[in-house]
Amino acid sequence: MNEKVGMGTNGPEGSQNNKKHAVTGERPPELRPLSDLKPGEKGKVRDIPNEEILRKVLSLGIYPGDSLLVLRKKPMIVFRIGASQFTFDHRLASGIFVE
Secondary structure (H helix, E strand, C coil), X not given: CHHHHCCCCCCCCCCCCCCCCCCCCCCCCCCEEHHHCCCCCEEEEEXXXXXXXXXXXXXXXXXXXXXXXXXXXXXXXXXXXXXXXXXXXXXXXXXXXXX
């Protein structure tokens, strides 16, 4: 499934706890978790190495390359992609890497 959308794998290099990029073996320094963005900051979805999180995100219609804007961080992370607004807990948002 991951290969179809251009994302990493959930192997040893792609697990959420390992900060290495699944394809290159390193996480590019410009990528950071969605949970690190502050309200008002913009980002672009680039990597979702955890397959469980990837499936959830894809089922919501969020894809690599989508631009987002963080609206709020507490108690949950609220962000907008286009005209759609999403609310994720911090665990889910920390598994989505943006630039």
